[in-house]
Amino acid sequence: MPTETKFDSPPETQQSRRAARIAARDAIIRSAPKLHTVIKYPHPTLLKPSALVTEFTPELAQFVEEMFDSMYAAEGIGLAAPQIDVSQQITVIDISFLERPEDKLVLINPVVIDRRGKQLEEEGCLSLPEIREKIQRDAWVKVRAQNVKGEFFEVEGEELLARAMLHEIDHLNGILFIDRLSRLKRDLVLRRIRKLQKNGEW
Ligand SMILES: [Zn+2]
Numbered sequence: 001m002p003t004e005t006k007f008d009s010p011p012e013t014q015q016s017r018r019a020a021r022i023a024a025r026d027a028i029i030r031s032a033p034k035l036h037t038v039i040k041y042p043h044p045t046l047l048k049p050s051a052l053v054t055e056f057t058p059e060l061a062q063f064v065e066e067m068f069d070s071m072y073a074a075e076g077i078g079l080a081a082p083q084i085d086v087s088q089q090i091t092v093i094d095i096s097f098l099e100r101p102e103d104k105l106v107l108i109n110p111v112v113i114d115r116r117g118k119q120l121e122e123e124g125c126l127s128l129p130e131i132r133e134k135i136q137r138d139a140w141v142k143v144r145a146q147n148v149k150g151e152f153f154e155v156e157g158e159e160l161l162a163r164a165m166l167h168e169i170d171h172l173n174g175i176l177f178i179d180r181l182s183r184l185k186r187d188l189v190l191r192r193i194r195k196l197q198k199n200g201e202w
Pocket residue numbers: 007008124125126127167171
């Protein structure tokens with residue numbers, strides 16, 4: 001069965017999984033100490049490269065937890081700090097949306113160091129609600145990043161995980177998925193956004 005890939009929104013699956021996800025999201029909304037609002041295109045913070053993180057403090061670790069909470073509250077599987085108006089190279093990912101704890105991934109100052117193959121799947125983004133387009137991405141990537149303690153590590157991912165990491169790393173460089181569309185398709189999307197803005201639906 002084909003599944004849609006929506007970023008930062010998770011792939012739509014069976015009703016029961018969606019119900020479980022909503023219950024998990026609601027529990028986080030109730031208990032999270034602090035939730036950040038996700039900003040939308042064309043907020044300027046989304047359109048510029050973010051700064052390298054140089055201080056690995058307890059406050060950073062706490063901020064990363066707030067990012068996870070904010071991501072789950074928005075029903076996302078990935079969130080980059082610029083999306084909550086913090087222009088720093090921090091992103092959190094959980095492609096299983098709380099189903100597998102080992103899937104929780106924090107990438108600080110990430111860099112793609114190897115890539116292979118191509119995949120073409122539909123993406124969405126919390127900062128571009130309702131917009132979904134097919135985007136070509138690398139099928140497999142290796143990323144080098146730092147954790148909340150500042151320790152370097154490498155992570156490899158394919159398919160959905162590769163797509164999630166590439167989508168979020170793009171955010172850290174001020175790139176949105178619509179920037180990877182053909183000019184014609186991008187213009188059509190921008191026209192649709194302007195219409196939504198005009199109707200007060202954006
Ligand atoms: Zn996004």
